[in-house]
Amino acid sequence: MAPWIWTDSLSVKIEPIDNQHKKLIIAINALEQAMEDNESKGILTKLIAALKAYTDKHFSYEEEFLIKNSYPDIKEHQIKHREIIDQVLYYEKKLEQEENYLIDFEMLDFLKNWLLSHIMVEDMKYSKFLVDKDLQ
Ligand SMILES: [Fe+2]
Secondary structure, X not given: OOOOOOOHHHOOOOHHHHHHHHHHHHHHHHHHHHHHOOOOHHHHHHHHHHHHHHHHHXXXXXXXXXXXXXXXXXXXXXXXXXXXXXXXXXXXXHHHXXXXXXXOHHHHHHHHHHHHHHHHHHHHHHHHHHHHHHHO
16 A cells, blocks of 8 residues: 655644654654565564554643643543553563464555544644644
8 A cells, every 4th residue: 555645734834843742753654664574574574563552652742832832632632642552552462472374454444544533633623723822
């Protein structure tokens, strides 16, 4: 599949967060490429661990930023983040436990769509809140 490309429509108008979203997309593309190239389980495991670590770091940054800016729906947003992390953990565990499990594009698509819809729906909510707040 063609790599996922960041476009302006994904911008939350906060530069460091946009940059982190771009890196997340790169991490997902790297994982997809490795799957397509039939890379070893060891490499896939490393890429998923990297994606999980980066997602964790990004979510922490985002949550701290939202708390600092008094975003009212922070709790709801944190729950959504947790759901995504759980999904990555589930995938990681599956890879670790099932000996013959190597490639699951359905799962990758699921993860991709989930992240994309998170940015487009949930992150856009705080983006709008912060842009409106700044304009006041
Ligand atoms: Fe978020």
